[in-house]
Amino acid sequence: MTATRLQTKHHTASCNHLLLIEDERDIRESVREILEFEGFQVLEAANGREGLEILKKVPNPCLILLDLMMPVMDGWQFAQALSNDTNSQAVPVILVTAFAEKANTIPCAGVLKKPYDIDHLLSHVKRHCRGEGADQ
Amino acid sequence: MKETHSVDLLLGIVQRLSLARDLQTIVDLVRHGARELTGADGATFILKEQDQCYYVDEDAIGPLWKGRRFPLEACVSGWTMLHHRSALIEDIYDDPRVPTEAYRPTFVKSLVMVPIRTEAPIGAIGTYWARRFRASPRQVKLLQALADSTSIALENLTLYSDLSRSLAETRSARDELARQLHLRDEFISICAHELKTPLTPLTLQIQFLHRLLLSGPPAGAPQEDAVKSGIRKFLAISNRQISDFSKLIDNLLDASRINLGHFNFSLQNDVNLSAIIRKVIAEYQAAGFNELKASISENLRGRWDPLRLEQAMRNLISNAVKYGEKKPIEISAAPDRDGQVRVIVKDHGFGIAKEDQERIFNRFERAASMRRYGGVGLGLYITREIVQGLGGTIHVESERNQGAAFVMRLPVRPPIATHGAA
Numbered sequence: 001m002t003a004t005r006l007q008t009k010h011h012t013a014s015c016n017h018l019l020l021i022e023d024e025r026d027i028r029e030s031v032r033e034i035l036e037f038e039g040f041q042v043l044e045a046a047n048g049r050e051g052l053e054i055l056k057k058v059p060n061p062c063l064i065l066l067d068l069m070m071p072v073m074d075g076w077q078f079a080q081a082l083s084n085d086t087n088s089q090a091v092p093v094i095l096v097t098a099f100a101e102k103a104n105t106i107p108c109a110g111v112l113k114k115p116y117d118i119d120h121l122l123s124h125v126k127r128h129c130r131g132e133g134a135d136q
Numbered sequence: 137m138k139e140t141h142s143v144d145l146l147l148g149i150v151q152r153l154s155l156a157r158d159l160q161t162i163v164d165l166v167r168h169g170a171r172e173l174t175g176a177d178g179a180t181f182i183l184k185e186q187d188q189c190y191y192v193d194e195d196a197i198g199p200l201w202k203g204r205r206f207p208l209e210a211c212v213s214g215w216t217m218l219h220h221r222s223a224l225i226e227d228i229y230d231d232p233r234v235p236t237e238a239y240r241p242t243f244v245k246s247l248v249m250v251p252i253r254t255e256a257p258i259g260a261i262g263t264y265w266a267r268r269f270r271a272s273p274r275q276v277k278l279l280q281a282l283a284d285s286t287s288i289a290l291e292n293l294t295l296y297s298d299l300s301r302s303l304a305e306t307r308s309a310r311d312e313l314a315r316q317l318h319l320r321d322e323f324i325s326i327c328a329h330e331l332k333t334p335l336t337p338l339t340l341q342i343q344f345l346h347r348l349l350l351s352g353p354p355a356g357a358p359q360e361d362a363v364k365s366g367i368r369k370f371l372a373i374s375n376r377q378i379s380d381f382s383k384l385i386d387n388l389l390d391a392s393r394i395n396l397g398h399f400n401f402s403l404q405n406d407v408n409l410s411a412i413i414r415k416v417i418a419e420y421q422a423a424g425f426n427e428l429k430a431s432i433s434e435n436l437r438g439r440w441d442p443l444r445l446e447q448a449m450r451n452l453i454s455n456a457v458k459y460g461e462k463k464p465i466e467i468s469a470a471p472d473r474d475g476q477v478r479v480i481v482k483d484h485g486f487g488i489a490k491e492d493q494e495r496i497f498n499r500f501e502r503a504a505s506m507r508r509y510g511g512v513g514l515g516l517y518i519t520r521e522i523v524q525g526l527g528g529t530i531h532v533e534s535e536r537n538q539g540a541a542f543v544m545r546l547p548v549r550p551p552i553a554t555h556g557a558a
């Protein structure tokens with residue numbers, strides 16, 4: 001946990017942009033709606049490749065929410081590419097997956113197990129990002 | 137040669153023969169052993185092949201007949217085999233059994249030949265001297281003992297290779313079973329994944345609505361509007377997710393019905409396949425997938441089970457959408473020869489390697505990367521069951537990275553005794 005906090009501090013603390021990489025449209029929409037409601041800005045990608053494209057333009061989101069099983073470029077490959085990307089490698093990653101057993105192969109700041117509830121989602125997000133309308 | 141020495145030697149050879157697991161080892165033990173036991177200048181190992189003597193190998197001071205074949209009637213080894221007894225020849229040029237022509241180029245002047253397995257000979261062992269020589273009865277006995285042990289070793293060899301063949305068969309059956317069990321374990325894990333995925337947006341939506349009701353909308357927006365639009369979104373997502381969910385469960389149930397032999401059909405006359413296909417295509421278009429090109433003949437009618445046909449079409453089209461990398465999909469349906477109709481669902485995705493094209497129609501079998509695509513591997517299994525149940529056939533034509541075309545042929549009137557037909 002300490003390491004995670006430090007990493008967050010080292011990161012731009014005022015940033016409220018999140019990158020959400022998830023191939024299931026309904027999950028993307030739901031998560032975006034919830035996070036926007038809490039004052040966060042959500043950038044959406046339907047697979048790892050789209051995620052990398054977004055990072056080229058916005059290299060420092062406060063957090064990446066990463067699904068694992070995705071077409072075109074899966075979460076494992078995305079994590080690999082991210083670790084080699086000097087501009088974005090410090091961005092904390094939360095894995096979001098129904099295959100929690102398979103997640104431990106990727107270094108990350110946390111794991112959200114599908115199906116998860118809003119409280120879990122928000123507590124992970126708030127550890128790394130500050131929403132505009134948030135209390136603190 | 138000292139008596140005890142030659143007995144020890146024989147015992148040593150017999151013991152090594154008993155351990156031999158291949159023909160070459162036996163041949164080597166015998167040709168060297170025969171020569172050493174008798175102190176001869178040469179020894180040959182001969183096997184009977186139908187009506188010929190095959191000189192398999194030799195150990196001698198000069199070349200003999202290695203690799204050659206002679207008729208049984210035309211050589212001394214043949215004579216021993218035909219007469220079930222040993223031959224002791226002191227001078228080869230003085231014995232009518234010897235084909236002198238074959239011996240002239242060799243060093244041989246005298247010989248002893250013993251049959252392998254006297255009662256029903258399968259070969260012979262020959263020992264040869266470069267001088268006129270009369271072997272002692274003891275030497276002949278030692279040689280015969282060697283031949284008897286050789287016969288046992290050869291029989292063991294056949295038994296052993298039968299045994300190892302059946303062991304190999306058992307092993308491959310066991311490997312196949314292990315593969316099936318592994319597939320099933322994988323299936324259970326993927327199944328859990330596939331069931332949890334639609335639950336995620338449902339859970340989130342329900343909780344979000346709950347939040348809206350409890351804590352109110354963001355500053356400024358009227359609560360009622362926020363709740364209303366929340367409900368609308370929730371309903372749309374629920375509809376989609378619940379239908380995915382029940383399709384998955386239907387697939388699981390159908391697979392188990394097939395397995396138990398309870399997969400039934402309700403045949404009806406005048407089922408309109410053209411309309412069924414159009415309906416499924418419209419569903420995908422409504423869900424936002426617009427790259428579907430259809431060329432469907434009007435009025436393809438037959439005696440079929442409409443719900444099962446719809447299920448088969450949905451399985452094929454959903455695969456094309458899922459594995460087709462968002463490229464266009466072409467669907468065609470037309471009358472075919474011999475009162476059949478032919479339906480083709482063709483995509484331009486990553487295709488299916490030749491070695492997977494049969495396997496994917498089996499239960500739980502999948503060929504795409506498990507890290508990229510979910511799916512329990514039942515769609516094609518059920519589809520093939522439906523098509524075959526209606527008397528038709530299905531196969532895939534594909535090359536890696538060249539897309540895939542699933543070709544289905546259905547008789548307009550299924551042959552009677554469609555299995556499980558209701």
Ligand SMILES: Nc1ncnc2c1ncn2[C@@H]1O[C@H](COP(=O)(O)OP(=O)(O)O)[C@@H](O)[C@H]1O
Pocket residue numbers: 451455456459460483485486487488496501502503504510511512513514515516517539540
């Ligand atoms: N149109 C297609 N293009 C490429 N591969 C396909 C296609 N349709 C099916 N497959 C392959 O066949 C496998 C079995 O398909 P299916 O029985 O429908 O199961 P599932 O889609 O659940 O994996 C798939 O996992 C995939 O590897």
Ligand SMILES: [Mg+2]
Pocket residue numbers: 451454455511515516
């Ligand atoms: Mg499928």
